[in-house]
Amino acid sequence: MPTIIADRTEKLCRGEFDGGFEKEDGLSIPPLGQPREEKKFWFQRRQGYDPNAIATQPSVYDDVDIKDQYAPRADWENIHRFDPLARWTWGEEHKVIRKIDWRIMLWVAIMFTAMELDRANLNQAVADDFLADMNLSTNDYNLGNSVYALSFLAGEFPSQLLAKWIGPDRYIPVQIILFSIVSASQFALNSKASFLACRSLLALLQGGFIPECVLYLSYFYKHHELTIRLSFFWTGMFTADILASLIAFGLLHLRGVQGYAGWRWLFLIEGLITGIIGILSFVMLPPGPTQTASWSRGEKGWFTPREESIMVNRIIRDDPSKGTMHNREPITLKLLWQSLTDIDLWSLYAIGLTFNIPTFSPSQYLTLSLKGLGFTTFETNLLSIPYLVLKIINMLLLSILAEVTGQLAASAVLFQLWCLPFLVYLRVVDTTHASKWLTWAIISLLLAAPLAHPVQVGWISRNANTVRSRAVGAALYNMFLQAGVVISSNIYRADDAPLYRRGNSILLGILGLNVQSSCVSKWVPGDVEPQYSKTPSNIGQFNDSPSREEKTDKSLQVVALPSSEQLESPMSPSSMTAVAMLASAALASALCTPETFTSFLADKAEATVNFAQAVPQNGSFGQGSANVAFPINATQLPALCAVGINVKSSENSSYNFGLFLPDETWNERFITTGNGGYGGGINWPDMGRFSHYGFASMSTDTGHISGSGDGTWALNAPETVIDWGYRAMHGSVVLAKEIITNYYSANEGIKYSYYASCSTGGRQGLREIQLHPDSFDGISVGAPAWWTPHLAGATLWQGLYNYPESAPTHIDPSLFATVTAEMKKQCDPQDGLVDNIVSDPYGCNFDFEALLCTSSNSTACLTAAQLTTLYKFYNDWVDTDQEFVFPGVSLGTDASFLMSSVSTLGSDFFNYFVFNDTEYDFTQFTYKDLQVADAINPGNASAHDFDLSPFMKRGGKILKYHGTADSLIPTGSSVYFYRKVLQTLRPKGIDLDDFYRFFLIPDMGHCSGSTTGPWYLSGGSQSLTGATHSVPRYEDAEHDIILAMMKWVESDEAPDKLIATKFVKDNAAAGVQSQRPLCVYPKQAKYISGDPNVPESWECKSLY
Known part of the structure; x- marks a missing residue:
């Protein structure tokens, strides 16, 4: 308790x-x-959930009069992390729990799967004529099961006591290896004696395994967290049964190989698999929460000191008894006797004796029954799978029901009530004359009963009030369970075959007894269900x-x-909090002086303070027209401090960065935003939007002042090009973090660091995590200009397609609207809904010749020569060997931007970045020029390192989006990047969805905007107005990509979809025009039915 x-x-x-x-x-x-007891599971949603709220729960350690009585022992393995004053947030706690789930819980379930594989493969062997080959009867089979159960029972206590003495992390791997050897040795069975001996030895070595695992998990989890996790633990058992059937389907086909029966190969190969898992368990099982560091798990271990503190203190606060014993301390005879005489738990042990008998007896005879019904060996093994899948689902649902309602006994009764009608059917119907498929269905439904085992083990764990009671109680319960197996193994007898009416009558009687026992146990003193009040x-x-x-x-x-x-x-605490906030705001305003920030930079000779200015609530800030790249100021700001810093990066270059530091609304998080094109300027507008979330925000001018399409500054400025490429971004991030930490010195520092931007800003974010994975915890990047030389080359090439104007291939800009209209006319219906949006440009089968001039249409049309230009523009750029160079623009994209004239985004790159020559004639551009650019990679700017595993391994998350009507950076470039990352990481066993999710936004242009389609996500460069932040009236992680990024990073809840919004005339005050889900690539939103302007009318589907 x-x-x-x-x-x-x-x-x-x-x-x-x-x-x-x-x-x-x-x-x-x-x-x-x-x-927050009402939120027991990670998948539950609650209104008002605040990841930043304090999660530390009240305990005896908050009472100065009694806390010393509950202090952990001085030799407790986690004592160095015990701190009664430690506090943490719900976001931090949930992140730690998810990490424990992946690191600890998953492997424990895998070990259980291995044990069950060796324990239950006898059922598959029986389907391969094992009994006939060994000259055994069904009574001999029953005897083998009874011997196994009794030996398993006998091994429980010694095994559990040994594990408690030397530590589960040491004992369990040895245990697995030993029983895997015995399991594999069954290959050589040759008599009834050898069969019984192997079953006995196997069980003796497997005994205690389950309570050892339960005890081990209790080191990491609170009581109420164990029930659902124990259900996943037992899911491992049923997963093994499913795997056993599938593996047996293949291995039993080996009958005759080298003259041996298939079941012999089954025992041998599955034993070897278990042995491998046993060896790996030495690496995968740390001794405890603060003992994960080792040569095999890394010098720093799996958890940070902060995470260890959270793990230790939340566990000890939940149950101070966990600090009463060391994890390698033996249970003495005296303590063992005290635990055995803890009569309060005995009614629960009694339930363990009989609760599973109604399904266990039929399950032991499943394969024999199916063979008797006329199914073949291989059909029998496959038909053993469906009930296991349903049983897993039912078990998980029952565990959830038990924890949500708090009614553990009632949940256990549901298991018995499920079995009742199917046992009655088997008792009264002559199944030898019934349809074999109906009989199979009835037996399968009986065996699919929602197993109450996890609920009851959790019930034992939470009612055991000490570590030794928990260890001994788990073993005792399992011993009673195995005694029940002995009973089960002797209910169906040979003289009762084939209908087993006597056996089924006994099972019905035991079922009734179980219902009464569960009801009585609910009110037995000391064994009452734990009631958790709200x-x-x-x-x-x-x-x-x-x-x-x-x-x-x-x-x-x-x-x-x-x-x-x-x-x-x-x-009161609330008053103190309010006063503290006011005091903090006043202090922050007082600190907003150049002198303050100069003192922060005392040891940074290369850095100087340009300005520090306090901005009042609803004030504005920016540099106006002097900031060519971002001339519009940030407006309606929260009260904050605006800071400008200059950093000398070389003898001939320097860069500036700006900071917005909120006075009283700082959320203890840092966000960086980027730039556009070749533009040089601080992005105050996006910084202002992000300050409304509470972020301390930063942007750099990358070392120069210019508009986004002006690259002339790069002439004779190689150091400035390096600043633009990556150096200014990284240097600003590092120094900004240091300044923020000093400025908010009363806080614990920056909890999470983020990045959000689009276009060149998208490239900057990707390049930063490629070069410095620790810079950010999460990034949101839109339409990233990641492949710098190829994008610039393609931009120049696309302009040259339509150059010069006198050429017969030239398309007059007045015809571009005709081209776009024809594409929408053809492609729009092909996506399943006519809505003036090309939702799936890659799935459109477009007929270019529909634009060809004819005798009846000679004006709004294209000549054959012009059609070749259009074809090249909308298709991939390939070299002379037809090798891919860069993707073309998506169908449905307006060609005006790139084809009206040659863009300086292409020509300036080769003039000033690559050849550093004002005389370079871009009209003579060839693929060889691109090869030169690739070799130089000016400024080391190109983000073409596809191995993102370092960022993934440190827990980083990426959300990327791209409009399908982007006329500046083809949508295909983001698709190509995604596929290259996939090809790089898949061989390493990395699933991209674990850390990198990509969304296509139909009909959106470059970074933002669409005449028809929903596009707004509050991403970088997506401002509606200077004062708009988040998604008005939809400020949640489903509609706002910034909040989605935070939720994924801090709560480990990845977005399966986002919802884009289109406001009337892109004015939030005018209301919502339409919304549509955006799906994780490669899935796309497919219209189902109903109003197409609401997201419920769409579903995410893989279209190809």
């Missing part, structure tokens, strides 16, 4: 004490979090006085707590 504090905790959490926090030695105890007003603790190991009175004791009059300070 969790030990937590009594009725004043509700007031303490709400800040209702006039006296404020308790004080000890003059130090204030930090505030505690509101209990508020802590009635929470108490189990009293183990005089010591926690020598229990004398296990009744519920309410801790007497001081009244509000006894508390010292007259200020």
